Amino acid sequence: MSGRDALGVIQRSIEEERARSRAVEAQLEAASTSLVETDQARARALGELATIRVGWLAEGGLADRLNEADRRALTLLERRVSLRTAVEGELADAEAERVSRASARRDAVATLERAVERLDEAEAATQARLAEDPGYLALREAAEAAERVAVHADEKATLAEEERAAKGAAYDGDPLFAYLWRRGYGTTTYRGWPLTRWLDGRVARLIGFEQARRNYHRLQELPVRLREHADRVGAAADEALAALAERDADEREADGVLPLADAVEAARVHLLELDAEIERSAAAVAAVEGRLAAFARGEDPLYLEAVALLTEELGRVSLQALAREAIATPLPEDDRVVARLLELERRRETQTMAQAELREAAARHKARATDLERVRIDFTRRRYDQPGNVFTEGALIGTLLAQLLDGVMTRDALWRVLERQRRVAPTRSDPTFGSGGFGRGSPWGGGLGGGSGGGKSVSFGGTKRAGGFKTGGSIGGGGFKTGGRMGGGGFKSGGKF
Numbered sequence: 001m002s003g004r005d006a007l008g009v010i011q012r013s014i015e016e017e018r019a020r021s022r023a024v025e026a027q028l029e030a031a032s033t034s035l036v037e038t039d040q041a042r043a044r045a046l047g048e049l050a051t052i053r054v055g056w057l058a059e060g061g062l063a064d065r066l067n068e069a070d071r072r073a074l075t076l077l078e079r080r081v082s083l084r085t086a087v088e089g090e091l092a093d094a095e096a097e098r099v100s101r102a103s104a105r106r107d108a109v110a111t112l113e114r115a116v117e118r119l120d121e122a123e124a125a126t127q128a129r130l131a132e133d134p135g136y137l138a139l140r141e142a143a144e145a146a147e148r149v150a151v152h153a154d155e156k157a158t159l160a161e162e163e164r165a166a167k168g169a170a171y172d173g174d175p176l177f178a179y180l181w182r183r184g185y186g187t188t189t190y191r192g193w194p195l196t197r198w199l200d201g202r203v204a205r206l207i208g209f210e211q212a213r214r215n216y217h218r219l220q221e222l223p224v225r226l227r228e229h230a231d232r233v234g235a236a237a238d239e240a241l242a243a244l245a246e247r248d249a250d251e252r253e254a255d256g257v258l259p260l261a262d263a264v265e266a267a268r269v270h271l272l273e274l275d276a277e278i279e280r281s282a283a284a285v286a287a288v289e290g291r292l293a294a295f296a297r298g299e300d301p302l303y304l305e306a307v308a309l310l311t312e313e314l315g316r317v318s319l320q321a322l323a324r325e326a327i328a329t330p331l332p333e334d335d336r337v338v339a340r341l342l343e344l345e346r347r348r349e350t351q352t353m354a355q356a357e358l359r360e361a362a363a364r365h366k367a368r369a370t371d372l373e374r375v376r377i378d379f380t381r382r383r384y385d386q387p388g389n390v391f392t393e394g395a396l397i398g399t400l401l402a403q404l405l406d407g408v409m410t411r412d413a414l415w416r417v418l419e420r421q422r423r424v425a426p427t428r429s430d431p432t433f434g435s436g437g438f439g440r441g442s443p444w445g446g447g448l449g450g451g452s453g454g455g456k457s458v459s460f461g462g463t464k465r466a467g468g469f470k471t472g473g474s475i476g477g478g479g480f481k482t483g484g485r486m487g488g489g490g491f492k493s494g495g496k497f
Contacts, residue, residue, distance in 0.1 A: 003390065004386075009394075010397075010401065014373055020365050025292065035348065035351045042344045091285070108267065115260065123428075136251075139243060139247055140244055147240070150236070153226070157223060157226035160222050286370075289366075375401075378415070390423050391418070397418075
Protein backbone atom coordinates (compact mmCIF):
# COMPACT_ATOMS: atom_id res chain seq x y z
CA MET A 1 0.00 0.00 0.00
CA SER A 2 1.32 3.43 -0.90
CA GLY A 3 1.74 6.07 1.76
CA ARG A 4 -1.01 8.15 0.16
CA ASP A 5 -3.45 5.21 0.29
CA ALA A 6 -2.46 4.54 3.91
CA LEU A 7 -3.31 8.14 4.76
CA GLY A 8 -6.68 7.60 3.08
CA VAL A 9 -7.34 4.63 5.37
CA ILE A 10 -6.49 6.78 8.40
CA GLN A 11 -8.74 9.60 7.18
CA ARG A 12 -11.66 7.22 6.61
CA SER A 13 -11.21 5.83 10.11
CA ILE A 14 -11.33 9.37 11.49
CA GLU A 15 -14.55 10.14 9.61
CA GLU A 16 -16.16 6.89 10.77
CA GLU A 17 -15.22 7.53 14.38
CA ARG A 18 -16.51 11.10 14.14
CA ALA A 19 -19.79 9.78 12.74
CA ARG A 20 -20.09 7.37 15.67
CA SER A 21 -19.21 10.15 18.09
CA ARG A 22 -21.85 12.46 16.65
CA ALA A 23 -24.45 9.68 16.72
CA VAL A 24 -23.81 9.17 20.44
CA GLU A 25 -23.88 12.92 21.04
CA ALA A 26 -27.24 13.08 19.24
CA GLN A 27 -28.56 10.38 21.59
CA LEU A 28 -27.14 12.28 24.54
CA GLU A 29 -28.76 15.48 23.32
CA ALA A 30 -32.10 13.69 23.07
CA ALA A 31 -31.65 12.22 26.57
CA SER A 32 -30.83 15.65 28.03
CA THR A 33 -33.87 17.18 26.33
CA SER A 34 -36.08 14.36 27.58
CA LEU A 35 -34.84 14.92 31.11
CA VAL A 36 -35.85 18.57 31.03
CA GLU A 37 -39.17 17.65 29.46
CA THR A 38 -39.77 15.22 32.33
CA ASP A 39 -39.06 17.99 34.83
CA GLN A 40 -41.49 20.25 32.99
CA ALA A 41 -44.13 17.52 33.05
CA ARG A 42 -43.58 17.17 36.79
CA ALA A 43 -44.01 20.90 37.25
CA ARG A 44 -47.26 20.87 35.26
CA ALA A 45 -48.57 17.90 37.21
CA LEU A 46 -47.80 19.64 40.48
CA GLY A 47 -49.58 22.74 39.23
CA GLU A 48 -52.57 20.61 38.28
CA LEU A 49 -52.54 19.06 41.73
CA ALA A 50 -52.40 22.48 43.28
CA THR A 51 -55.49 23.58 41.38
CA ILE A 52 -57.37 20.63 42.86
CA ARG A 53 -56.44 22.27 46.15
CA VAL A 54 -55.06 19.31 48.00
CA GLY A 55 -54.48 20.68 51.44
CA TRP A 56 -51.28 22.63 51.98
CA LEU A 57 -50.13 22.28 48.33
CA ALA A 58 -51.93 25.50 47.39
CA GLU A 59 -50.38 27.34 50.28
CA GLY A 60 -48.11 30.23 49.31
CA GLY A 61 -49.18 30.21 45.67
CA LEU A 62 -47.13 27.11 44.77
CA ALA A 63 -49.21 26.47 41.66
CA ASP A 64 -48.46 29.94 40.35
CA ARG A 65 -44.76 29.53 41.03
CA LEU A 66 -44.67 26.15 39.29
CA ASN A 67 -46.47 27.46 36.24
CA GLU A 68 -44.12 30.44 36.07
CA ALA A 69 -41.05 28.18 36.42
CA ASP A 70 -42.37 26.01 33.58
CA ARG A 71 -42.85 29.04 31.32
CA ARG A 72 -39.41 30.45 32.09
CA ALA A 73 -37.77 27.04 31.49
CA LEU A 74 -39.57 26.78 28.15
CA THR A 75 -38.27 30.23 27.15
CA LEU A 76 -34.72 29.25 28.08
CA LEU A 77 -34.95 26.03 26.06
CA GLU A 78 -36.28 27.90 23.02
CA ARG A 79 -33.32 30.27 23.21
CA ARG A 80 -31.07 27.25 23.59
CA VAL A 81 -32.39 25.68 20.37
CA SER A 82 -31.68 28.89 18.44
CA LEU A 83 -28.16 29.11 19.86
CA ARG A 84 -27.44 25.46 19.10
CA THR A 85 -28.65 25.92 15.51
CA ALA A 86 -26.18 28.80 15.13
CA VAL A 87 -23.31 26.67 16.46
CA GLU A 88 -24.28 23.87 14.08
CA GLY A 89 -23.99 26.39 11.25
CA GLU A 90 -20.49 27.29 12.43
CA LEU A 91 -19.58 23.60 12.45
CA ALA A 92 -20.90 23.15 8.91
CA ASP A 93 -18.74 26.06 7.73
CA ALA A 94 -15.65 24.75 9.55
CA GLU A 95 -16.20 21.24 8.17
CA ALA A 96 -16.62 22.58 4.64
CA GLU A 97 -13.33 24.44 4.94
CA ARG A 98 -11.57 21.36 6.29
CA VAL A 99 -12.93 19.18 3.49
CA SER A 100 -11.86 21.77 0.93
CA ARG A 101 -8.33 21.85 2.38
CA ALA A 102 -8.17 18.04 2.41
CA SER A 103 -9.23 17.93 -1.25
CA ALA A 104 -6.59 20.52 -2.13
CA ARG A 105 -4.01 18.44 -0.29
CA ARG A 106 -4.87 15.32 -2.27
CA ASP A 107 -4.38 17.31 -5.47
CA ALA A 108 -1.08 18.67 -4.14
CA VAL A 109 0.21 15.17 -3.34
CA ALA A 110 -0.73 14.05 -6.85
CA THR A 111 1.14 17.06 -8.27
CA LEU A 112 4.17 16.20 -6.15
CA GLU A 113 4.09 12.59 -7.35
CA ARG A 114 4.07 13.69 -10.99
CA ALA A 115 6.91 16.15 -10.36
CA VAL A 116 8.99 13.49 -8.60
CA GLU A 117 8.35 11.04 -11.44
CA ARG A 118 9.58 13.55 -14.03
CA LEU A 119 12.65 14.38 -11.94
CA ASP A 120 13.43 10.69 -11.43
CA GLU A 121 13.24 9.99 -15.16
CA ALA A 122 15.44 12.99 -16.03
CA GLU A 123 18.09 12.12 -13.43
CA ALA A 124 18.13 8.49 -14.54
CA ALA A 125 18.71 9.58 -18.15
CA THR A 126 21.56 11.90 -17.13
CA GLN A 127 23.16 9.20 -15.01
CA ALA A 128 22.91 6.67 -17.84
CA ARG A 129 24.68 9.10 -20.18
CA LEU A 130 27.42 9.92 -17.66
CA ALA A 131 28.01 6.22 -16.98
CA GLU A 132 29.26 5.99 -20.59
CA ASP A 133 31.31 9.22 -20.53
CA PRO A 134 35.09 8.46 -20.27
CA GLY A 135 35.89 11.93 -18.93
CA TYR A 136 33.28 11.66 -16.20
CA LEU A 137 34.38 8.15 -15.28
CA ALA A 138 37.97 9.33 -14.95
CA LEU A 139 36.86 12.18 -12.68
CA ARG A 140 34.86 9.77 -10.50
CA GLU A 141 37.76 7.29 -10.30
CA ALA A 142 40.09 10.12 -9.25
CA ALA A 143 37.70 11.12 -6.48
CA GLU A 144 37.35 7.53 -5.30
CA ALA A 145 41.15 7.02 -5.31
CA ALA A 146 41.65 10.25 -3.34
CA GLU A 147 38.98 9.12 -0.90
CA ARG A 148 40.66 5.75 -0.36
CA VAL A 149 44.02 7.42 0.32
CA ALA A 150 42.36 9.85 2.73
CA VAL A 151 40.56 7.05 4.55
CA HIS A 152 43.77 5.09 4.99
CA ALA A 153 45.70 8.15 6.14
CA ASP A 154 43.03 9.05 8.65
CA GLU A 155 42.97 5.51 10.02
CA LYS A 156 46.76 5.53 10.51
CA ALA A 157 46.69 8.96 12.17
CA THR A 158 43.83 7.99 14.46
CA LEU A 159 45.54 4.73 15.47
CA ALA A 160 48.76 6.60 16.22
CA GLU A 161 46.81 9.09 18.36
CA GLU A 162 45.16 6.26 20.25
CA GLU A 163 48.53 4.56 20.73
CA ARG A 164 50.06 7.80 21.99
CA ALA A 165 47.29 8.10 24.57
CA ALA A 166 47.63 4.46 25.65
CA LYS A 167 51.40 4.06 25.72
CA GLY A 168 52.20 7.62 26.76
CA ALA A 169 50.51 7.02 30.10
CA ALA A 170 53.43 4.83 31.24
CA TYR A 171 55.92 7.61 30.51
CA ASP A 172 53.77 10.35 32.00
CA GLY A 173 53.15 8.29 35.12
CA ASP A 174 56.86 7.76 35.88
CA PRO A 175 57.92 10.73 38.10
CA LEU A 176 61.67 10.50 37.30
CA PHE A 177 61.15 10.32 33.54
CA ALA A 178 58.52 13.06 33.67
CA TYR A 179 60.91 15.28 35.67
CA LEU A 180 63.81 14.89 33.20
CA TRP A 181 61.47 15.29 30.21
CA ARG A 182 60.06 18.55 31.55
CA ARG A 183 63.61 19.90 32.10
CA GLY A 184 64.54 18.97 28.54
CA TYR A 185 67.38 16.68 29.65
CA GLY A 186 69.43 15.39 26.73
CA THR A 187 68.43 18.30 24.47
CA THR A 188 69.93 21.71 23.72
CA THR A 189 67.25 23.35 25.85
CA TYR A 190 68.53 21.69 29.06
CA ARG A 191 69.98 24.09 31.67
CA GLY A 192 71.23 23.47 35.22
CA TRP A 193 73.95 24.06 37.82
CA PRO A 194 76.89 21.61 37.80
CA LEU A 195 75.62 19.74 40.84
CA THR A 196 72.15 19.57 39.31
CA ARG A 197 73.60 18.29 36.03
CA TRP A 198 75.56 15.62 37.90
CA LEU A 199 72.49 14.46 39.85
CA ASP A 200 70.24 14.52 36.76
CA GLY A 201 72.84 12.46 34.89
CA ARG A 202 72.86 9.82 37.62
CA VAL A 203 69.07 9.63 37.48
CA ALA A 204 69.11 9.44 33.67
CA ARG A 205 71.59 6.55 33.64
CA LEU A 206 69.67 4.80 36.39
CA ILE A 207 66.38 4.73 34.45
CA GLY A 208 67.77 4.47 30.90
CA PHE A 209 66.39 7.87 30.07
CA GLU A 210 68.09 8.45 26.70
CA GLN A 211 66.48 5.45 25.00
CA ALA A 212 63.13 6.17 26.68
CA ARG A 213 63.34 9.83 25.63
CA ARG A 214 63.83 8.88 21.97
CA ASN A 215 60.93 6.43 22.14
CA TYR A 216 58.68 8.96 23.83
CA HIS A 217 59.67 11.66 21.36
CA ARG A 218 58.74 9.44 18.45
CA LEU A 219 55.50 8.48 20.23
CA GLN A 220 54.62 12.18 20.47
CA GLU A 221 55.75 13.29 17.04
CA LEU A 222 54.45 10.50 14.81
CA PRO A 223 50.71 11.20 15.39
CA VAL A 224 51.27 14.88 14.63
CA ARG A 225 53.02 14.12 11.35
CA LEU A 226 50.43 11.49 10.41
CA ARG A 227 47.56 13.84 11.20
CA GLU A 228 49.15 16.59 9.10
CA HIS A 229 49.45 14.11 6.24
CA ALA A 230 45.85 12.96 6.76
CA ASP A 231 44.67 16.57 6.66
CA ARG A 232 46.55 17.19 3.42
CA VAL A 233 45.21 14.13 1.63
CA GLY A 234 41.78 14.79 3.16
CA ALA A 235 41.79 18.27 1.65
CA ALA A 236 42.79 16.74 -1.69
CA ALA A 237 39.93 14.26 -1.39
CA ASP A 238 37.51 17.10 -0.66
CA GLU A 239 38.74 18.95 -3.72
CA ALA A 240 38.37 15.87 -5.91
CA LEU A 241 34.86 15.28 -4.58
CA ALA A 242 33.97 18.95 -5.09
CA ALA A 243 35.12 18.69 -8.71
CA LEU A 244 32.98 15.58 -9.21
CA ALA A 245 29.98 17.21 -7.56
CA GLU A 246 30.42 20.31 -9.69
CA ARG A 247 30.45 18.13 -12.81
CA ASP A 248 27.28 16.38 -11.55
CA ALA A 249 25.59 19.75 -11.06
CA ASP A 250 26.71 21.03 -14.47
CA GLU A 251 25.42 17.93 -16.23
CA ARG A 252 22.08 18.12 -14.46
CA GLU A 253 21.79 21.76 -15.45
CA ALA A 254 22.73 21.00 -19.05
CA ASP A 255 20.05 18.30 -19.25
CA GLY A 256 17.37 20.58 -17.84
CA VAL A 257 17.04 18.72 -14.55
CA LEU A 258 17.18 21.82 -12.32
CA PRO A 259 13.72 23.19 -13.24
CA LEU A 260 12.28 19.75 -12.52
CA ALA A 261 13.99 19.68 -9.12
CA ASP A 262 12.70 23.19 -8.44
CA ALA A 263 9.19 22.02 -9.33
CA VAL A 264 9.50 19.19 -6.79
CA GLU A 265 10.69 21.60 -4.13
CA ALA A 266 7.84 24.03 -4.89
CA ALA A 267 5.33 21.17 -4.66
CA ARG A 268 6.77 20.16 -1.30
CA VAL A 269 6.57 23.72 0.03
CA HIS A 270 2.96 24.01 -1.14
CA LEU A 271 2.16 20.73 0.60
CA LEU A 272 3.70 22.03 3.83
CA GLU A 273 1.54 25.15 3.61
CA LEU A 274 -1.58 23.05 3.07
CA ASP A 275 -0.68 20.84 6.02
CA ALA A 276 -0.48 23.91 8.24
CA GLU A 277 -3.86 25.11 6.95
CA ILE A 278 -5.40 21.67 7.51
CA GLU A 279 -4.15 21.61 11.10
CA ARG A 280 -5.72 25.02 11.69
CA SER A 281 -8.99 23.84 10.10
CA ALA A 282 -8.97 20.67 12.22
CA ALA A 283 -8.43 22.77 15.35
CA ALA A 284 -11.36 25.02 14.37
CA VAL A 285 -13.61 21.99 13.81
CA ALA A 286 -12.55 20.51 17.15
CA ALA A 287 -13.33 23.78 18.95
CA VAL A 288 -16.86 24.01 17.49
CA GLU A 289 -17.43 20.29 18.12
CA GLY A 290 -16.50 20.91 21.75
CA ARG A 291 -19.18 23.59 22.02
CA LEU A 292 -21.76 21.25 20.45
CA ALA A 293 -20.68 18.47 22.78
CA ALA A 294 -21.47 20.76 25.72
CA PHE A 295 -25.03 21.09 24.35
CA ALA A 296 -25.25 17.31 23.99
CA ARG A 297 -24.05 16.73 27.56
CA GLY A 298 -26.46 19.33 28.92
CA GLU A 299 -23.60 21.49 30.19
CA ASP A 300 -24.37 24.69 28.29
CA PRO A 301 -25.46 27.70 30.41
CA LEU A 302 -29.09 27.87 29.18
CA TYR A 303 -29.75 24.19 29.86
CA LEU A 304 -28.17 24.39 33.30
CA GLU A 305 -30.25 27.48 34.11
CA ALA A 306 -33.49 25.76 33.06
CA VAL A 307 -32.67 22.66 35.10
CA ALA A 308 -31.73 24.73 38.16
CA LEU A 309 -34.96 26.72 37.87
CA LEU A 310 -37.19 23.64 37.80
CA THR A 311 -35.14 21.79 40.41
CA GLU A 312 -35.48 24.67 42.85
CA GLU A 313 -39.29 24.69 42.65
CA LEU A 314 -39.72 20.92 42.52
CA GLY A 315 -37.39 20.48 45.45
CA ARG A 316 -39.88 22.23 47.70
CA VAL A 317 -42.37 19.34 47.42
CA SER A 318 -42.19 15.79 48.80
CA LEU A 319 -43.99 13.24 46.62
CA GLN A 320 -44.57 11.02 49.63
CA ALA A 321 -46.33 13.87 51.41
CA LEU A 322 -48.41 14.53 48.30
CA ALA A 323 -49.43 10.88 48.12
CA ARG A 324 -50.57 10.90 51.75
CA GLU A 325 -52.56 14.11 51.23
CA ALA A 326 -54.19 12.73 48.07
CA ILE A 327 -55.27 9.53 49.83
CA ALA A 328 -56.89 11.60 52.56
CA THR A 329 -59.16 13.40 50.08
CA PRO A 330 -62.30 11.89 48.54
CA LEU A 331 -61.41 13.13 45.05
CA PRO A 332 -60.07 10.53 42.52
CA GLU A 333 -58.50 13.25 40.35
CA ASP A 334 -55.69 14.02 42.77
CA ASP A 335 -54.90 10.30 43.11
CA ARG A 336 -54.38 10.07 39.35
CA VAL A 337 -52.14 13.15 39.34
CA VAL A 338 -49.98 11.81 42.19
CA ALA A 339 -49.66 8.46 40.39
CA ARG A 340 -48.49 10.31 37.29
CA LEU A 341 -45.97 12.22 39.43
CA LEU A 342 -44.58 8.99 40.84
CA GLU A 343 -44.24 7.55 37.32
CA LEU A 344 -42.44 10.71 36.20
CA GLU A 345 -40.06 10.37 39.13
CA ARG A 346 -39.17 6.80 38.14
CA ARG A 347 -38.77 7.87 34.52
CA ARG A 348 -36.45 10.66 35.59
CA GLU A 349 -34.19 8.24 37.47
CA THR A 350 -33.94 6.03 34.38
CA GLN A 351 -33.22 9.01 32.14
CA THR A 352 -30.53 10.28 34.51
CA MET A 353 -28.74 6.93 34.42
CA ALA A 354 -28.99 6.76 30.61
CA GLN A 355 -27.63 10.30 30.35
CA ALA A 356 -24.60 9.39 32.49
CA GLU A 357 -23.87 6.31 30.37
CA LEU A 358 -24.17 8.28 27.12
CA ARG A 359 -21.81 10.94 28.50
CA GLU A 360 -19.17 8.29 29.14
CA ALA A 361 -19.65 6.80 25.67
CA ALA A 362 -19.40 10.25 24.04
CA ALA A 363 -16.17 10.96 25.93
CA ARG A 364 -14.69 7.65 24.73
CA HIS A 365 -15.57 8.31 21.09
CA LYS A 366 -14.21 11.84 21.34
CA ALA A 367 -10.91 10.57 22.76
CA ARG A 368 -10.63 7.94 20.01
CA ALA A 369 -11.29 10.50 17.28
CA THR A 370 -8.66 12.76 18.82
CA ASP A 371 -6.15 9.89 18.86
CA LEU A 372 -6.81 9.16 15.19
CA GLU A 373 -6.47 12.83 14.29
CA ARG A 374 -3.12 12.88 16.08
CA VAL A 375 -2.04 9.83 14.06
CA ARG A 376 -3.05 11.59 10.84
CA ILE A 377 -1.12 14.75 11.73
CA ASP A 378 1.99 12.76 12.69
CA PHE A 379 1.69 10.67 9.51
CA THR A 380 1.72 13.77 7.30
CA ARG A 381 4.42 15.49 9.36
CA ARG A 382 6.68 12.48 8.82
CA ARG A 383 5.89 12.72 5.10
CA TYR A 384 4.83 9.07 4.97
CA ASP A 385 2.14 9.88 2.43
CA GLN A 386 4.60 11.45 0.00
CA PRO A 387 6.09 9.69 -3.04
CA GLY A 388 8.49 6.85 -2.34
CA ASN A 389 6.83 5.56 0.85
CA VAL A 390 5.12 2.17 0.78
CA PHE A 391 3.86 -0.22 3.47
CA THR A 392 4.45 -3.92 2.94
CA GLU A 393 1.14 -5.13 4.42
CA GLY A 394 -1.52 -2.58 3.57
CA ALA A 395 -4.40 -4.61 5.04
CA LEU A 396 -2.64 -4.51 8.41
CA ILE A 397 -3.09 -0.75 8.73
CA GLY A 398 -6.87 -0.99 9.04
CA THR A 399 -6.46 -3.70 11.67
CA LEU A 400 -4.00 -1.56 13.65
CA LEU A 401 -6.38 1.39 13.62
CA ALA A 402 -9.24 -0.83 14.81
CA GLN A 403 -7.05 -2.10 17.66
CA LEU A 404 -6.18 1.49 18.55
CA LEU A 405 -9.89 2.35 18.73
CA ASP A 406 -10.62 -0.72 20.86
CA GLY A 407 -7.86 0.23 23.29
CA VAL A 408 -5.87 -2.93 22.49
CA MET A 409 -2.97 -0.94 21.00
CA THR A 410 -1.38 2.34 22.05
CA ARG A 411 -0.38 5.07 19.61
CA ASP A 412 3.32 4.42 20.31
CA ALA A 413 2.90 0.72 19.52
CA LEU A 414 1.07 1.64 16.32
CA TRP A 415 4.00 3.78 15.20
CA ARG A 416 6.50 1.03 15.94
CA VAL A 417 4.59 -1.36 13.65
CA LEU A 418 4.24 1.29 10.93
CA GLU A 419 7.99 1.97 11.07
CA ARG A 420 8.72 -1.73 10.57
CA GLN A 421 6.25 -1.92 7.69
CA ARG A 422 7.48 1.19 5.87
CA ARG A 423 9.76 0.81 2.88
CA VAL A 424 11.23 3.22 0.33
CA ALA A 425 10.12 2.38 -3.19
CA PRO A 426 12.93 1.88 -5.76
CA THR A 427 13.58 4.68 -8.24
CA ARG A 428 15.02 4.82 -11.75
CA SER A 429 17.80 7.19 -10.73
CA ASP A 430 20.49 6.34 -8.19
CA PRO A 431 21.00 8.78 -5.28
CA THR A 432 24.49 7.29 -4.73
CA PHE A 433 25.57 7.92 -8.31
CA GLY A 434 28.78 9.92 -8.76
CA SER A 435 29.34 12.34 -5.89
CA GLY A 436 26.29 10.88 -4.14
CA GLY A 437 28.26 7.75 -3.24
CA PHE A 438 30.55 9.56 -0.82
CA GLY A 439 27.90 10.30 1.80
CA ARG A 440 28.84 13.97 2.10
CA GLY A 441 26.21 15.73 0.03
CA SER A 442 25.42 15.50 -3.65
CA PRO A 443 23.48 17.34 -6.34
CA TRP A 444 21.53 14.17 -7.07
CA GLY A 445 18.02 14.23 -5.66
CA GLY A 446 17.66 10.50 -6.00
CA GLY A 447 14.32 10.71 -7.80
CA LEU A 448 12.47 11.49 -4.57
CA GLY A 449 13.00 15.21 -4.75
CA GLY A 450 15.34 15.20 -1.80
CA GLY A 451 17.74 17.71 -3.31
CA SER A 452 17.34 21.44 -3.47
CA GLY A 453 17.63 21.61 -7.20
CA GLY A 454 21.35 21.16 -7.70
CA GLY A 455 23.74 24.05 -8.04
CA LYS A 456 27.53 23.91 -8.27
CA SER A 457 28.33 23.63 -4.59
CA VAL A 458 28.39 20.52 -2.44
CA SER A 459 27.28 20.66 1.16
CA PHE A 460 29.46 18.37 3.24
CA GLY A 461 27.86 17.08 6.40
CA GLY A 462 29.35 17.60 9.83
CA THR A 463 32.30 19.76 10.84
CA LYS A 464 35.43 19.54 8.74
CA ARG A 465 38.77 19.03 10.32
CA ALA A 466 41.84 21.01 9.37
CA GLY A 467 42.26 20.84 5.62
CA GLY A 468 38.57 20.31 4.98
CA PHE A 469 38.64 16.51 5.37
CA LYS A 470 35.78 15.03 7.37
CA THR A 471 36.40 11.94 9.49
CA GLY A 472 33.90 9.35 10.55
CA GLY A 473 32.08 6.90 8.27
CA SER A 474 33.26 5.09 5.14
CA ILE A 475 33.19 5.46 1.37
CA GLY A 476 29.59 5.41 0.25
CA GLY A 477 28.39 5.81 3.78
CA GLY A 478 29.27 9.23 5.13
CA GLY A 479 32.97 10.07 5.22
CA PHE A 480 35.80 8.12 6.83
CA LYS A 481 35.68 5.53 9.52
CA THR A 482 38.70 4.72 11.62
CA GLY A 483 39.38 1.48 13.36
CA GLY A 484 41.42 -1.71 13.11
CA ARG A 485 45.11 -1.93 13.79
CA MET A 486 48.05 -0.21 12.18
CA GLY A 487 50.08 -2.60 10.10
CA GLY A 488 53.10 -2.94 12.38
CA GLY A 489 55.07 -0.21 14.11
CA GLY A 490 54.12 1.57 17.28
CA PHE A 491 55.96 1.89 20.58
CA LYS A 492 56.10 -0.21 23.71
CA SER A 493 57.35 1.45 26.85
CA GLY A 494 58.00 -1.75 28.70
CA GLY A 495 56.83 -0.42 32.04
CA LYS A 496 59.75 0.37 34.35
CA PHE A 497 62.98 2.07 33.30
